Amino acid sequence: MQEDVQLMTKMGLDAYRFSISWSRLIPDGRGPINQKGLQYYNNLINELISQGIQAHVTLHHWDLPQALEDEYGGWINKKIVKDFTAYADVCFREFGDRVKHWTTMNEGNAFAEGGYDIGFLPPQHCSPSSIFNCSKGNSSTEPYLVTHNMLLAHASAATLYRNKYQFKQHGFIGFNLITYGFVPLTNSSEDITAVQRAQDFYHGFLNPFTFGDYPETMKKNVGSRLPIFTQSESNLVKGSIDFLGINFYFSFYVKDNPRSLYIKERDYAADVAAEFIVYTTNEASTDEIPITPWTLQGLLDSLKNIYGNFPIYIHENGQQTHRNSSLEDWPRINYLQEYIGSILHMLRNGHDIRGYFVWSFMDVFELLSGYEFTYGLYYIDLKDPTLRRQPKLSSVWYSNFLNNRTMDPMVAMQIEKKNPYYIMPFNNVIRRRRRMWKKGFVVVELLLLLVCSSVLLVVDGLRRDEYPPQFVFGASTSAYQVEGAADEDGRKPSIWDTYAHAGNANMFKGDGDIACDQYHKYKEFKHMLHYITGTYHKLLRMNMEDGRDFTRYADVCFREFGERVKHWTTVNEGNAFVKGGYDIGYLPPQHCSPPSIYNxxxxxxxxxxxxxxxxxxLAHASAATLYRNKYQDKQHGLIGFNLLTFGFVPLTNTSEDIIATQRAQDFSHGWFLNPFIFGDYPETMKKMDNPRSLRIKDRDYVADMAVELTGQQTHRSSSLEDWPRIKYLQEYIESILHMQRNGHDIRGYFVWSFMDVFELLSGYEFTYGLYYVDLKDPTLRRQPKLSSVWYSNFLNNRTMDPMSSFSFVHLTSSTTHHNGTN
Structure with missing residues (x-):
């Protein structure tokens, strides 16, 4: 699990959407909490939060505890409302201090239809005539009963959250639906009306949330089979969502089918009185999901017009490919680019979209196709005992987008080559659509195409920073699909376990007993971090390994100490370290070319x-980026870099020495400051000139500089009355005041050093401390030098003792007279 979170961090995700397994947390559906399950989710949430990733949690992702299904029929019984609310209460209480986004149900509409009408989803309820051979169920009534109880359970949990937790946890609670793009098959009024009816039946959950009752179309077609809200229930459900989560994949042509209303024992599908034909495009292969962002916009426009502009999170959106297809998943890149680009257009048109989550972060056990088709940005090698995660090219694209990096030109060329409709002139868009109009497109669809065609033209230039600052990008999954450990550490079966194990998985082969084994990945984590571009570094011509260990070390420091530390310096005297340690060789790790006096x-x-x-x-920049993205907004600290600086003065007034001074600045200071400010090294360093040292065949750093450096050092003073240090401190501190008055933004001054220390260049021979450390004393007693008294007096606005002042003035005046100038 930690390994997966680290991959999310490297990718740059703002948020991760996952579900809690009710049967892992409370194995029997009610009663005692499973402490190991509680610990697992606490670990996962803590790891996400520590990495600066928001936790978006779903409470029910179709995996009701089997114990409640056996006891009273699960969602068809109103008892479920009380048990679900109690389960939600545990989650809010245990995790709500860190989880700010709660979704009670995933795809409530799909769960009711697939599990209680058609019967191809657990718990596999349907009427006897179904092709899925259900052993129990009533397709005429149960879908509506389950929907009613889901709405009441959600509303009960939402009321609990708002009354007991929201004011102190400051979170939000919502509901999730599978949504579709519906397009009338023809321009006939019947097909247009059928589209609205389909909206009411599939997206009409929003009606109770907004108006407190079901759509009139449903009440008319379903009649007495549709449960009735009491006034108190209506008041409870109405307004009970802070946001709507939508999953969007497919679009359909809709054809009116009034004949289905004459069926005596009608089910939910017949009540809709419509036929649905999958909306396809010429670009998509038979296995790929057609890319239709204009139908998503049409859907959101319709919802906004009917129900208002409430906050929306796109919880799922992604492209399927065969499991064993290439890691260079160009169709998925094209899919993501077009949909993410269209969202920017919708935001600019006033839609209140708060976030976008790719389905899915990695290949998981798919609820409708098992392991045959996958949606992941990461490939899971099922043949590898460790279930190794391998990045697909789509993970590189998504990471580049999230981090405002430009896609490598070779990759962009390949996307266009592999997907001929990836970028197209406006005329091509029109020509491509004309072929569709012959099939009966309506004027509304034409307008949508014209509006959205501009999206197709601009998505190639997508940048993360064009989206609102609070907009989140993430990835989604659910418990049964990734966790594994199905019968370990106290977890008991859910209805999904029972369904898969009974051999009823008509849609797929396999189960989630192991899945991605995320449950064990936490225990087995060995700090093997991988940058997602690693697999493609040859294609992208980049190596992101630089600084990885340093960034990981910095992360520990920021996490453990950052609430108290407000000033971080990544590297001390970076320029001195590389010169002394890798050129001359007198500092560790003592690298230099032979022959050298340092051997x-x-x-x-x-x-x-x-x-x-x-x-x-690169290591500094990586750590700084981590700090700014993950910690700075809550820790309010600053991060910087340290250089050893010199005062350079030309030896003569010749132009050569003056130019050499600038060159010395570039090599000693600009070497680092230039990249920090301008993103590249100084031109002087990149250029090879003619001075004598530049004609040395195997030049080192010092020869490249073509300057001779001089400096001064002082011996360790045996006297505690360290007048030279007092004079040194006074003059420099006074000069800083002068510089500040001249407009320099100097924030602080640090004396080196507080006490005598082991000096990296001279050991114990020379010292700089304000306190003397007696190395002969077993206790290493600290004794104040006179400089410590002077510095303390200065810091506390005290006047120096008169005797000390007299001696100090006498010393400084004689020194000034001797030098002739100050």
């Missing part, structure tokens, strides 16, 4: 200083 055993002074600098810059 390095390895190294290359011509290349390694620059390589080490490059990796240091």
């Amino acid at each position: 390095c055993s390895k190294g290359d002074s011509s290349n390694e200083p620059y390589l080490a600098t490059h990796n240091m810059l």
Whole structure:
């Protein structure tokens, strides 16, 4: 599980949508909490939050505990309302301090139809005439009864949340539906009316949430089989969602079918009185889901007009491919790009869309196709005992989008090559649509096509930062599809386990007993992190390994100490480290080219200083990006980099020495500051010039600089009356005040060092401390030097002792007279 969360972090996800297995948390549906299940979900949520990823939690993803199904029939019995509310209460209480987005039901409409009318989903209820050979059920009444109880259970849980938790947890609660794009097959008034009827039956859950009752069309066609809300129930359901979650995949042509209303024992499908034909496009293969973002926009326009502009999360949207198809999943890239691009258009048109979640983060056990088709950004190798995760090319595309990176040109060319309709001129859009009009497209559809065709032209330039700041991008899955460990640590069967194990999986082969084994992945995590571009680094010509370990180390520090630490410096004296450690070789790790006075055993002074600098810059940038994306908004800290700086003065007034001074600045300071500000190294460093040192065949960093450096050091003083240090501190601190008055943004001054320490260049021979450390004393006693008294007096606005002041003034005046200038 930690491994999966780390992959999400590297991808750049804002949020992860998953479900809690009711039968893992409360195995019998009611009663004692399974502590191991509780620990698992706490670990998952904590890991997500620690990585800056929002947890969006679904309470029921079609996996009702089998115990409740056996006891009283599950969702067909009103007892379920009380048990679901109690289960939701546990979740709100245990996880609500970290979970801010709750969805009570996933695809409530699909669950009612598939599980209680047609019977191809668990718990497989249907009337005897069904082709799915259900052993129990009533397709005429149960879909409506289940829907009614789901609405009441949701409303009960929502009321509980709002009354007991929302004011202190500040979260939101919603409901999820599978939605479709409906297009009339012809321009006839009958087919147009049938489209509205289909909307009412499949998306009409929104009617009780908005108006407190079912659509009039449903009440007319279903009659007495449709349950009736009491006034108190109506008031409870009405307004009980803070947001609507929608899943969107398919669109359908709709044809009026009034004959079905004459069937005596009608089921839910017959009550709709319509025929549905899958909407296809010429571009999609038979196995791919057609890409129709204009029908999604038409759907949202319709919902907005009828029910108002309430917040919407697109919880699921993705493209299916065969499990063993190529990792270069171009159809999925094309699918994501077109839908994400269309969402930007809808946002600009005023739709209140709050987030978009790809289905799915990795290949999972699919509820309708088992392991035959997959939707994941990551491939799961089912033949590998470790169920290794391998990135598909779509994961690279999504990560590039989320992080505002430009897609490698080779990849963009391949997308266009593999998908001829990926980018097209406007005339091509019109020509392609004309072929469809012959099939009976209506004027409304034409208008939608014309409006949305502009989306097709601009999606190639998608950038994450064009979307609202609070808009979240994520990925989705559900418990039974990823967790595995179906009968371990106290978990008991859900209706989905029973359905799959009984051999009733008519739609697929397999079960979720192991799935992606996310439950065990937490226990087995060995800190094997992978950047998602690793598999494709040859194609993308990039290697993202640089700085990975440093970033991981920084992450630990930010997480563990960041609530108290507000100023972070990633690297100390980066320039001195690379020069001393990888050029001259007098600092660890003592790399340098032979021959050297430091007798390095390895190294290359011509290349390694620059390589080490490059990796240091990347490591800093990676850690800084992590901090800003994950921690800064809640910890309110700052992050920076440290350089050893020098004052460079030309030895003479010659133009050569003046230019050499600038070159020294570029090599010592610009080496790092230039990339931080301009994104590249100084031109001086990139250029090879003519001075004598530049004609050395195997030049090192110092020769490249073509400058001689001089400096001054002081011996360790045996006296605690360290007047030179006092004079040094006074002059520099005073000069800083002058610089600030001249407009320099200097934020602080740190004395090196607080006490005498082991100096990296001189050991214990020279010291810089304000406190003397007696190395001969077993307790390493600290003794204040006079400089510590001076610094303390300065910091506390105290006047220096007169005797000390007299001595100090006498020393400084004589020194000034001796030097001739100050």
